[in-house]
Amino acid sequence: MTAELAVSPKVTGFLPVQYAICLKGIVWREGLRFLHQRERFVAALVRPLVWLFIFAAGFRQVLGVSIIPPYETYILYEVYITPGLMLLIQLFNGMQSSLSMVYDREMGNMRTLLVSPMPRWFLLSSKLIAGMAVSLPQVYTFLAIAWFWEIEAPPLGYIAVLPALVLSGLMLGALGMLMSSVSKQLENFAGAMNFVIFPMFFASSALYPLWRVREGSPLLYYVCQLNPFTHAVELVRFALYCQINWISLAVVGGCTALFMVGAILAYDPSRGFLARRGEPGGGT
Amino acid sequence: MTTAEPPAVAIEGVSHCYGKRQALNDVTFSITPSAFAVLLGLNGAGKSTLFSLIMRLYAIQRGHIRIFGRDVGHASSEALRMVGVVFQQRTLDLDLSVIQNLTYHAALHGIGKQDACARAADVLARIAMSERANDKVRNLSGGQMRRVEIARALLHRPRLLVLDEPTVGLDIKSRADILGYVRRLVAKDGVSVLWATHLIDEVSDDDDVIVLHQGRVLVHGSVSRIRNAADAQDIRTAFTRLTQGADAASEAP
Numbered sequence: 001m002t003a004e005l006a007v008s009p010k011v012t013g014f015l016p017v018q019y020a021i022c023l024k025g026i027v028w029r030e031g032l033r034f035l036h037q038r039e040r041f042v043a044a045l046v047r048p049l050v051w052l053f054i055f056a057a058g059f060r061q062v063l064g065v066s067i068i069p070p071y072e073t074y075i076l077y078e079v080y081i082t083p084g085l086m087l088l089i090q091l092f093n094g095m096q097s098s099l100s101m102v103y104d105r106e107m108g109n110m111r112t113l114l115v116s117p118m119p120r121w122f123l124l125s126s127k128l129i130a131g132m133a134v135s136l137p138q139v140y141t142f143l144a145i146a147w148f149w150e151i152e153a154p155p156l157g158y159i160a161v162l163p164a165l166v167l168s169g170l171m172l173g174a175l176g177m178l179m180s181s182v183s184k185q186l187e188n189f190a191g192a193m194n195f196v197i198f199p200m201f202f203a204s205s206a207l208y209p210l211w212r213v214r215e216g217s218p219l220l221y222y223v224c225q226l227n228p229f230t231h232a233v234e235l236v237r238f239a240l241y242c243q244i245n246w247i248s249l250a251v252v253g254g255c256t257a258l259f260m261v262g263a264i265l266a267y268d269p270s271r272g273f274l275a276r277r278g279e280p281g282g283g284t
Numbered sequence: 285m286t287t288a289e290p291p292a293v294a295i296e297g298v299s300h301c302y303g304k305r306q307a308l309n310d311v312t313f314s315i316t317p318s319a320f321a322v323l324l325g326l327n328g329a330g331k332s333t334l335f336s337l338i339m340r341l342y343a344i345q346r347g348h349i350r351i352f353g354r355d356v357g358h359a360s361s362e363a364l365r366m367v368g369v370v371f372q373q374r375t376l377d378l379d380l381s382v383i384q385n386l387t388y389h390a391a392l393h394g395i396g397k398q399d400a401c402a403r404a405a406d407v408l409a410r411i412a413m414s415e416r417a418n419d420k421v422r423n424l425s426g427g428q429m430r431r432v433e434i435a436r437a438l439l440h441r442p443r444l445l446v447l448d449e450p451t452v453g454l455d456i457k458s459r460a461d462i463l464g465y466v467r468r469l470v471a472k473d474g475v476s477v478l479w480a481t482h483l484i485d486e487v488s489d490d491d492d493v494i495v496l497h498q499g500r501v502l503v504h505g506s507v508s509r510i511r512n513a514a515d516a517q518d519i520r521t522a523f524t525r526l527t528q529g530a531d532a533a534s535e536a537p
Contacts, residue, residue, distance in 0.1 A: 013361070018394025025391020029380070036379050108373040115339045116392035117364035123392075268343075 014118065022118050023126045030130035033100065044092060044138045045145070048085035052146060056081055068209055070241040078151050082143075083237035084206025087229065089142055090135045090169045091201065095193045097131030098176030105180075114267075121264045128177060128260065132169035139165055157240040164239035168232035171252050174259035175228075181266030204230040205237075228255040290353035292317045292444045292476030293338065298347035300333055300499075307333040309499045311347070315478060315492060317443070320470045322487050323480040324523060325496035331480040332372055334496070335448045338478075339369050351444055365393070368437030372448040372480075374429055378422040382413065382432050385421060386439055393440040400439070407435040411465060427458030434462065438469075445469065446478045451486065459486075484520045493519070497527045498534065 014022075034040065056078040067074060104110040113123055143158065153161075179192055201207075203220065204227050214221035224230050231248035238245040291314035300308040308330045315321040325331050336342045338349055340360045349356040354363035376385050383404055390400030408414045411431040421429060430450055437445055447466065451459040463486055469475045479486070487493060493510050495502040503513045503526060514522035514529075 014394050017396075021391050021394050021396050025388055028391070029377070029384075029388050032380065032384065033377075108371060108375040109377055111339075111341065111371055111373075112375050112377075112389060113392065114341060115364060115369055117361045118392065118394070119361065 019118070019122065022116070022122070023129065026113075026123070026126040027130040027133050030097070030127075030134055034134045040096065041138065044089055045142055047092065048088050048142055049145060051081065051085055051088070052078055052149070052151075068211070070238045070243045070245075076151075078146075078149070080209070081207055082146055082151050082153075083240060084201075084204070084233050086139045086142060086165070086236055087168060087172075087206060087233050088201060089138050090132075090165065090172050090232075091197055091229065093135035093138060094131060094169065094172035094174075094176040095179075095197060097127075097134070097173055098180040099193070101127070101177065101180040120268060124177065124264050124267055125260070128170060128173045128263075131173040131176075132166060135169045135173075136162075136165060153240045154242060156242050160242045161236055161239040164236045167249075167252050167256060168236055171228060171232060171256040171259065174256055174263055177263040178259050178266060181263055200227060200229040203227050204233055206230075206233050228252065231255075289317050290350065291315055292319065292352060293446075293478060294348075294350040295334070295338075296348040296350070298334070298337060298344065298349060300330075300337060300342065300345050307499050308337075311496070311499070311501055313494050313501055313504045315476060317352075317476050318470060318474040319492050320467060320477045320479065320488075320490070321492040321494065323478060323494050323496055324482070324484065324487065325480070326482050326527065328498075329482075329496045330499040331496060332448055333499075335369070335371070335446055335480065338446055339367065340364065365440070366443045368440065368442035368445045370430070370433045370437050370445075370447040370450045372450075372452060374433070376421045376429060376433060376436070379420065381418050381420055382408070382424070383417045385432065386436055389436045390439050395440060403439050403441075404435075407438050411435050425458075427454050427461065430454060430458070430462055431465070434466065438475075442475070444476045444478070446480075448480045449482065450479070451481070451483065459483075484523055487519050495523060495526055497530050500530070502526050502530055 059077060071079075101110065104113075113127070114120070116123055140158075143153075175196070179196065203224050205213075205224060206229070210221055210224055210230070213224055228251060231245075231251035234245045235248040235252050238248070294314040295311050298308055298311045299306070311330070311334065323331055323334070333342070337344055338351070338356065340356050340363075344357045349363075351363040351366050354366070356363045377388070380388065383401070386404040386407070387397060387400045390403065391397075395403070404417070405414065408417055411434065413428065413431055413435065416424065416428065421432065424432065434445075434447075434450070437447075445466070450466075451462055454462070466477055466479065467488075470477050481487075487507065489507045491507060492505070493507055494504045495510065503510055505513075507519050510519060510526075511517065511522045514525040516522035516525055
């Protein structure tokens, strides 16, 4: 009588409802973490409000804005920069979520996520969605405060802008995730954020229309055109007025896919930077 | 012809390098189901690397790892569902409560909240931590955190539990409690355990012992076999002789 080694009884794959449970769990944890960090919420709001109430008020007379789509009349400078400030919230939020991934990796929490039997791409996508979801209430709170400052969009615009915010939030989160995968330490990532956040924000259409930039520097104009943040701002600006900027939609969609694939590859144990560096490990 | 149950974990010819530094070199051993196996090695022996490979945190560069017959490299999802892990470094979220940490882990395995809460209540009762369920992990002692990590590792009812130096940094009583609890899991529930340690006093005479040193398996077998291999009276002396012998051999011209 010979003995033959068998595999363990059939382990069935995951059901769609189990994927949904996993996604919900990751979003829930990100939400809880956000609630625990009240200072983060305050900081996320104060930053754009300072721009809106102080910077915009001061520069209103200096930086005139002509009639450009999607606006049909002359607008106040505060109205012009509102979409850019909404994206500033999402930009900081995306980087903050990614900073927490670096922190989790250093603290070991990241391993809890990565040893889940769910597919790695699904886990990272869920993490990305969770980070984006946390940014939405921040943006809408900012819009509510701005509304009291008489910066109003068409009522339907507040709904129409939601898909644009989802997409831009995913793009910025994916960029942060990609950055976090190549950053070895928390301090390195915090430094790298400064090389991304401020250049992205200032070299975009967030604070001034691109025709004004072109007048000052044609080279900078092209840099701004190549900046995906510019297209995210324009996507949100048009959506807030119930319009679609197709070029911006294509650029933001494409960049989201590109950054996401990059992040998934980077966190893949067989190809990623983690394996090459010997992370996440600890001992040997 | 009969069909034998596959090993709880089978490591076959596994090698791993970090750049030019070789952490594991042709490691081969297997553990029978419902056994308590001790992976004994000094710091830097390669234990954590092996655990990271088992849990697919790193890609397997060479060789195969199978968990109850499922290849970690090719069927990682199926394999990982059968494993619970406790890492050397704490991996609990300090700002969440005990129960929140457990339900989060359950969600990562696709277990719904109702089921997760029931399972969490069960495992917390078994480790005598029910009364701390709603406490933040930050407020627990080191030993209690380890118990919660073990409870978490058991939540999805794995057939194999791998623990990487789980008693490091704990006092004598906490160490004894955790070791005793895991041994009872093997005896009562038939869970297979791979327990990595450098503490020889955690080895019992009935254990299956794998001595890992400088990334190689020096000897694998029962405690008596290890003693015989080193011609020693006790496991501590045997371990010292084996590792010193390997060091001397590697330093020889």
